[in-house]
Amino acid sequence: MNRPRLSTYAAITVAAITIAALTTAASALASTGDTSSRTPSGNSTPQANATIVNVSSSTQLTTAMANAVAGQTIVLANGSYSIGKLNAKNGTSSAPITIMAAQQGKAIITGGQLEVLSSSYVTFSGLKWTNSNTLKITSSHHIRLTRNHFRLTESSSLKWIIIQGANSHHNRIDHNLFEEKHQLGNFITIDGSSTQQSQYDLIDYNHFRNIGPRATNEMEAIRVGWSAISKSDGFTTVENNLFENCDGDPEIVSVKSNANTVRYNTFRTSQGSVSLRHGNRSQVHGNFFFGGGKTGTGGVRVYGQDHKIYNNHFEGLTGTGYDAALQLDGGDVDTSGALSSHWRVYRATAVHNTFVNNVSNIEIGANYSLAPVDSLVADNIVVGSSGKLFNELKMPKNMTYAGNIGWPTGSATIGITTGVRTVNPLLAKQGEVYRLGTGSPAVNTASGSYSFLADDMDGQSRSGTADVGADELSTGTVVHKPLNSADVGISAP
Ligand SMILES: [Ca+2]
Ligand SMILES: [Ca+2]
Ligand SMILES: [Ca+2]
Structure with missing residues (x-):
């Protein structure tokens, strides 16, 4: 249950802040080589109201997206993921929902299909996308896709x-x-x-x-x-x-x-x-x-x-x-x-x-x-x-x-x-x-x-x-x- 960096994240988040700051924090985190901070705590069900939710598997990502609430940041450890729908999740302008890579480009969406449906104020940041399905943003507003690398697989x-x-x-x-x-x-x-x-x-x-x-x-x-x-x-x-x-x-x-x-x-x-x-x-x-x-x-x-x-x-x-x-x-x-x-x-x-x-x-x-x-x-x-x-x-x-x-x-x-x-x-x-x-x-x-x-x-x-x-x-x-x-x-x- 050692999550030494969580307080750093929480402090940054509470202080507010921008995706850039979070990205910097995530990069700094990754560069320490302190993998414990990016791995789950042993509890496979992230707490619904945690400010930072660390995930390292597709199952955890699915659960975290299903439970996402305003102000929450879901951080994907380095690795490959399958992704699914995000349905009716609403952040606010001051407390968006953020789904981001712990390290720029090192969390890779290799399968599944993201559809952001009837949602608002959700940001996806720093991910690499190599899956083979259309990313859909449907009947939603203030959805942001930033600093992602899109190189989809297509036949x-x-x-x-x-x-x-x-x-x-x-x-x-x-x-x-x-x-x-x-x-x-x-x-x-x-x-x-x-x-x-x-x-x-x-x-x-x-x-x-x-x-x-x-x-x-x-x-x-x-x-x-x-x-x-x-x-x-x-x-x-x-x-x-x-x-x-x-x-x-x-x-x-x-x-x-x-x-x-x-x-x-x-x-x-x-x-x-x-x-x-x-x-x-x-x-x-x-x-x-x-x-x-x-x-x-x-x-x-x-x-x-x-x-x-x-x-x-x-x-x-x-x-x-x-x-x-x-x-x-x-x-x-x-x-x-x-x-x-x-x-x-x-x-x-x-x-x-x-x-x-x-x-x-x-x-x-x-x-x-x-x-x-x-x-x-x-x-x-x-x-x-x-x-x-x-x-x-x-x-x-x-x-x-x-x-x-x-x-x-x-x-x-x-x-x-x-x-x-x-x-x-x-x-x-x-x-x-x-x-x-x-x-x-x-x-x-x-x-x-x-x-x-x-x-x-x-x-x-x-x-x-x-x-x-x-x-x-x-x-x-x-x-x-x-x-x-x-x-x-x-x-x-
Ligand atoms: Ca044309
Ligand atoms: Ca002139
Ligand atoms: Ca000029």
């Missing part, structure tokens, strides 16, 4: 994580590693009830890598919503994630409901694009896209109404058509029709983006018959050496071009006759990013002002008249930068 189509059911909201998936997905199915799918998408979910600081090879559909890194619920508001935020070699689907991130935000992410050598496939009023801003010259790498593709695309940096992308750096696409229905259709673009706002050295840059209406209506393409910088920098494959209806800077080199041409200055923007490459160089004609020459444009791709304030493109010339602190593996996932700060 056929498999969704790895799905958020679903009625009354689902405010779930968070952060600081996880998702890797090596080679069968159909998404890393993360956000659904909902039959009429309403789960709301206010947050997907942030994850590392998604190596999904492929390319499939025609159903192999997105993330799908937010789906056609049948595409008229509901999702309010999902996908931010500060790194996508590397996410090649599985023409849509790296597929947005299929209203009012979602995709921002501050970095996409590296990933085939496909961020696709606003269904729904209206979404925003894609402050993202960095690097194609690295890889075949089929794209940027943002748009259908539907009232979307905003701004402050994005597109570089080295080779895709065209569906995979153009920016595709304001045609529609196959106008303002009514089957929910699964490609809805005509109305009032898209694509401003203050920077495009450099892409095979295709801004395309209008590459696919389907109904060209975009009442849209604005303004204050962008486009530098390229091939094709039309602004490429109208269909004649848009009442399109406004204004304040853009185009600088065609090689065989490139501007492609449009109004709303663009042909002038060298004097971009200077700093690290991976093209910013404005000294004397750039982009400085203080934006044509419009936009209420949503408070800062630039660096997170630096726009000052005076905004500068054209994604960059504002500034000596302010850089808040957002291209993300690398050290910035995201399990080991990020």
Whole structure:
């Protein structure tokens, strides 16, 4: 009955605290080599109201999950586990239920299926998942998956994580590693009830890598919503994630409901694009896209109404058509029709983006018959050496071009006759990013002002008249930068 470290844990827990503190404590615990503290006390039934419940077998884990109460932390000793349902367990914001590895990545879920059902304020932390069943978060809220390593075992189509059911909201998936997905199915799918998408979910600081090879559909890194619920508001935020070699689907991130935000992410050598496939009023801003010259790498593709695309940096992308750096696409229905259709673009706002050295840059209406209506393409910088920098494959209806800077080199041409200055923007490459160089004609020459444009791709304030493109010339602190593996996932700060 020697549990010398329990008091340490209890003190930390009572003092409150964050998962990070617990993780640190757990790591420190493990590093002492004091295995007695991680093994059960000899009592195979954990006390229902203990603050810390140590488990070291699947049976104990099952019992602990069945008895979990608010404020409790279930700590999994190093080893392999089968996991089951967590049904109707509710923590609180100040006293969540936490299920965590004693040592990061050393408690491995090798079997079973977790479904978090009708629960709230539950966190799963530090686990490695190699089992072969979908992790389901159903009709639950404030469920958090953090610092987990997902590398599921799959022999056929498999969704790895799905958020679903009625009354689902405010779930968070952060600081996880998702890797090596080679069968159909998404890393993360956000659904909902039959009429309403789960709301206010947050997907942030994850590392998604190596999904492929390319499939025609159903192999997105993330799908937010789906056609049948595409008229509901999702309010999902996908931010500060790194996508590397996410090649599985023409849509790296597929947005299929209203009012979602995709921002501050970095996409590296990933085939496909961020696709606003269904729904209206979404925003894609402050993202960095690097194609690295890889075949089929794209940027943002748009259908539907009232979307905003701004402050994005597109570089080295080779895709065209569906995979153009920016595709304001045609529609196959106008303002009514089957929910699964490609809805005509109305009032898209694509401003203050920077495009450099892409095979295709801004395309209008590459696919389907109904060209975009009442849209604005303004204050962008486009530098390229091939094709039309602004490429109208269909004649848009009442399109406004204004304040853009185009600088065609090689065989490139501007492609449009109004709303663009042909002038060298004097971009200077700093690290991976093209910013404005000294004397750039982009400085203080934006044509419009936009209420949503408070800062630039660096997170630096726009000052005076905004500068054209994604960059504002500034000596302010850089808040957002291209993300690398050290910035995201399990080991990020
Ligand atoms: Ca798709
Ligand atoms: Ca300015
Ligand atoms: Ca800047």
